[in-house]
Amino acid sequence: QVQLVESGGGLVQAGGSLRLSCVVSGRTFSNYAMAWFRQAPGKEREIVAGLVWSGGRTYYADSVKGRFTISRDNAKNTVYLQMNSLKPEDTAVYYCAADRAFRRVVVTATQSDYDYWGQGTQVTVSS
Numbered sequence: 804q805v806q807l808v809e810s811g812g813g814l815v816q817a818g819g820s821l822r823l824s825c826v827v828s829g830r831t832f833s834n835y836a837m838a839w840f841r842q843a844p845g846k847e848r849e850i851v852a853g854l855v856w857s858g859g860r861t862y863y864a865d866s867v868k869g870r871f872t873i874s875r876d877n878a879k880n881t882v883y884l885q886m887n888s889l890k891p892e893d894t895a896v897y898y899c900a901a902d903r904a905f906r907r908v909v910v911t912a913t914q915s916d917y918d919y920w921g922q923g924t925q926v927t928v929s930s
Contacts, residue, residue, distance in 0.1 A: 805829035805919045807899050812924030815889055819928070823884040825899030825921055833877040836902035836910055838862075838917065839884045841895035841926075851897070852884060853910030862910035866892075889928045896923040 811823040823839065838853035852873040853862040861873055872885040882899055900917035907916075 807921035809921040809924040812926045814927045820887045832880040837882040840898045843895040850912040891930045
């Protein structure tokens with residue numbers, strides 16, 4: 804059984820930082836791209852950042868470029884999202900997701916391309 808468990812969310816002031824972690828079990832983590840999505844109240848879920856299986860290619864939404872960094876540690880089966888210079892508009896529930904395709908060479912923003920999801924972690928940025 805594949806499980807994704809996120810941690811690291813919380814309440815932070817604008818301009819602050821948080822690091823989200825997502826530990827994956829039940830699958831050979833290193834063979835799959837990973838991504839972080841978020842869903843703000845009243846809005847659709849959107850991709851924030853993604854990283855291919857090799858770590859050699861990343862994707863960032865325009866709204867987070869230069870502020871967020873996605874990384875992975877295959878030895879720890881963990882993907883991270885370092886979030887700096889946080890803004891109130893970053894407030895959302897953040898989800899990690901695992902790509903369903905073996906060694907996809909690009910990051911896909913299509914949610915149906917991800918077959919496993921974490922439970923979500925709340926990030927709240929106060930102004």
